[in-house]
Amino acid sequence: MQDFLIEMLECPACHGELIWKISNRTENRIEEAEAVCKNCKAVYPVQKGIGIFLTPDLPRNDFWEEVGSQLAQFLQKNPLIEKKLMGVPLNDLNPADQNFRASILEERGKYFLAKATIDVALSKTYTPEYLKCFNSQIDYLIAQLSSFDCPIVDLASGRVEFAEIMLRKLKQAIIITDFSPRILYRNRKWLEFFDLYDKVSLLAFDARRTPFKDGAVEVMTTNLGLANIENPGNITLELRRIISGKFFAISFFFQEDDEENAKIIKKFGMDKFLFKHSALKAFRSAGWKVKVENMMIGKASPTPKGKVIEEGVLDALPVSDTRLEWGVLTAH
Ligand SMILES: C[S@@+](CC[C@H](N)C(=O)[O-])C[C@H]1O[C@@H](n2cnc3c(N)ncnc32)[C@H](O)[C@@H]1O
Known part of the structure; x- marks a missing residue:
């Protein structure tokens, strides 16, 4: 750091x-x-x-801790499946298996190949409308951020899909954060390889209990991060405590009448930030002024399941075809 x-x-x-x-x-x-x-x-x-900066008291499911090593271990024990995943032409695999192949290539340090594989996989994993809406949010947010001079804190950065774009397009220092030290270490190696590490700091903390002083963060971003936080509790209050300027969250929202997806979303307690009405309410009740900018609606479908890695799942949502409302939730 x-x-x-x-x-x-x-x-x-x-x-x-x-x-x-x-x-x-x-x-x-x-x-x-x-x-x-x-x-x-x-x-x-x-x-x-x-x-x-993790505190021992908050329960957390570190998906990355489990997934990364599990797949590698599974392939080690099943050499025939390993061959079917890694030893065939990329186009013979479905997009889910292409994604799994990319993570194994990355674990083996083959970063260029991993990146090229992810690029091929992504274009087939999501509907064209999903990708169009997503890319539009990225362009919109990058344009907003270019007017700030301060370091940018990115929350729940995951595999830095968005933070990497910020590093390529913006001049500011970027603080990449996640509650998984394992994914942050992966990010360090990945960003060093692509010569993007100079402006980066890596911090592990839980978004619900951050290590920042009151008002210490001028600008915070997150790409689809809020909805990934299980039991988010009073996170909007914690964000308000630490952010003195603006908070930008690339977001998509499900329609209130999309019963099939809503059932799963509610079952897993993810409804707070996946419906626009409740997301805005969560911010307003913590004293934020909030709106959703650059709104657009696009079709989305469940991501394909693996065939070689049987039933391997990429995104848990949506579970059925739907129309998502996209935007950048902007709060100050
Ligand atoms: C899938 S990523 C979101 C996409 C990511 N922002 C990107 O641009 O690539 C979501 C991340 O949220 C992290 N996460 C989940 N709950 C969290 C919490 N309570 N605090 C911090 N990070 C959390 C997960 O470890 C995961 O890496």
Whole structure:
């Protein structure tokens, strides 16, 4: 993580001041350190350049912790399936299996091939309308962000689909965050390989309990991040505590009368940010001024399931054909 972050951070558990013991650093980066809370004595390490500010009390399902290694282990035990996935022409695989092949290529350090494979897979995984709406939100948000000078904090960055675009198109420092240290370490290797790591800091924290001081973040973004947060609780209040400027969330919303998808969304408690009405309500009730900009509607279909990796699922939603309303939720 870059040095300038020290000024912005506090204990995520009790908001106490952090005392830093840095054991390994480069010119403007901390590689290995410990930040100890003066108040509650909690210890937060910096390892492999990643600041880890996870508190023990919040339950979390780290999907990345499970998935990455599971697929590799499965292929190791099933060499015939490995051959069917990795040893055939790419076009012989369906888009889901192409995505799985890309993650294995990446785990093996074949980054160029992995990236080319993802590009082929993506164009067939989603409907043209889905991709058109998504790309329009990206272009819109990049244009908005270009007028700011401050570092940008990206929430629930995942495999940096959006953060990577920011790094390629914007000049600002980007703070990439997720509650999974494993995905952040993957991101470090990926971004170093593509020569995009210079402006990056990596922070592991739970979006519901962040390590930022009050008002320390001027601009925060997230690409489809809010809806991925299980049991989001009072996250809009936490965001309001730390953001002094603007929050931008690339989002899609399901229609209120889409009963088939709504049933699953509600079953998994994901309704807060997947319906426009409740998303806006969650922000307004935490004192934000909020609107959805660049709105457009496009058809979306369930993502295909794997054939080689039988029943391997990419996106959990939608479960049936639907029309999604896209936009950039903008709050200040
Ligand atoms: C699929 S990604 C969203 C797409 C991503 N923003 C991109 O541009 O590629 C969602 C991420 O949210 C993370 N996540 C889920 N719950 C979280 C939480 N409570 N705090 C922080 N990150 C969380 C997951 O680990 C996952 O990597």
